[in-house]
Amino acid sequence: MFTKIGVVGFGQMGGGITQVAAQSGFPVTTMEVSDELIAKGIGFITKLLDRAIEKGKLDQAAKEKTLGNITGTTDLKDLAECDIVIEAVTEDMVAKKEIFSELERICKPETIFASNTSSLPISDLAAATKRPDKFLGLHFFNPVPVMKLVEVVRTIDTSDAAFDAAFEFAKSLGKSPVKAKDTPGFIANVLLVPYLLDAIRQYEHGLASREDIDDAMKLGCGHPMGPLTLTDFIGLDTILYIADIMFEEFKDSHYAAPPLLRRMVNAGYLGKKSRRGFYDYTA
Ligand code: CAA
Numbered sequence: 001m002f003t004k005i006g007v008v009g010f011g012q013m014g015g016g017i018t019q020v021a022a023q024s025g026f027p028v029t030t031m032e033v034s035d036e037l038i039a040k041g042i043g044f045i046t047k048l049l050d051r052a053i054e055k056g057k058l059d060q061a062a063k064e065k066t067l068g069n070i071t072g073t074t075d076l077k078d079l080a081e082c083d084i085v086i087e088a089v090t091e092d093m094v095a096k097k098e099i100f101s102e103l104e105r106i107c108k109p110e111t112i113f114a115s116n117t118s119s120l121p122i123s124d125l126a127a128a129t130k131r132p133d134k135f136l137g138l139h140f141f142n143p144v145p146v147m148k149l150v151e152v153v154r155t156i157d158t159s160d161a162a163f164d165a166a167f168e169f170a171k172s173l174g175k176s177p178v179k180a181k182d183t184p185g186f187i188a189n190v191l192l193v194p195y196l197l198d199a200i201r202q203y204e205h206g207l208a209s210r211e212d213i214d215d216a217m218k219l220g221c222g223h224p225m226g227p228l229t230l231t232d233f234i235g236l237d238t239i240l241y242i243a244d245i246m247f248e249e250f251k252d253s254h255y256a257a258p259p260l261l262r263r264m265v266n267a268g269y270l271g272k273k274s275r276r277g278f279y280d281y282t283a
Pocket of ligand 1: 140143146224238
């Protein structure tokens with residue numbers, strides 16, 4: 001059982017993982033590159049906790065306990081004593097490998113390393129360390145505090161002990177973990193990404209309006225968001241990145257990014273985060 005949790009990255013995913021771990025009673029140390037980004041991450045969590053209090057779903061004491069469990073740091077060395085470190089920085093193989101090789105020098109030998117990557121091979125990341133048996137994927141879904149799924153990804157080197165400990169840890173966060181293998185897209189994105197790409201193709205070819213495509217899946221299939229809204233929510237750049245990795249690996253046209261997606265990303269239409277994607281969020 002883990003007693004100390006480390007997270008690298010205080011963005012949307014790292015912040016969400018920090019929040020659920022702290023709310024589940026774990027002391028969490030989260031590393032970011034600047035004090036401003038740490039303050040931003042803690043500010044976002046505070047806002048969500050305040051909203052939960054307003055809705056009567058949380059009390060003040062629980063909010064304070066959660067925030068008291070969170071320590072922000074700009075120094076990776078503060079993660080030395082953690083039992084598990086979950087990396088959640090941007091999808092950049094070189095940057096992630098640098099972080100893991102530094103963690104390899106810093107952390108105690110028993111520490112389990114996990115990456116929240118949605119698309120990079122876990123075994124390639126593990127190669128940056130000397131503990132591939134204690135290395136795995138812990139893929140959370142956005143928004144982390146809401147989505148129940150965690151894909152626990154094992155490589156050919158991951159030991160049963162490390163896998164089982166991470167699986168139980170995901171359960172202790174109130175999540176419903178699934179067992180996934182180290183293949184591009186794991187389980188969910190292999191199904192989700194071609195669906196989103198098909199919706200973009202449908203829109204690109206003028207077969208329906210963006211609203212009608214979204215309504216068809218929301219109202220006809222009970223999805224909480226239509227595919228174009230969901231692409232805006234996840235980030236067009238993220239979907240393009242995952243699609244390109246899966247296409248490169250499988251050489252299957254299912255995963256080929258539609259030209260419109262690439263044009264939009266190049267033009268800075270990244271979705272909600274850039275305030276414009278398939279829809280306009282400037283208001
Ligand atoms: N962070 C934390 N909590 C959030 C949140 C956020 N960013 N956004 C919404 N919530 C919470 C709200 O506080 C609210 O909580 P309560 O029920 O406790 O009050 C709850 O979610 C519902 O929110 P809203 O009423 O404001 O809005 P909604 O009903 O439209 O739900 C949604 C919002 C949960 C995002 C919902 O639209 C949804 O489930 N969308 C689909 C999300 C999805 O598919 N995610 C997976 C993306 S794929 C991925 O992450 C993997 C990858 O590798 C690409």
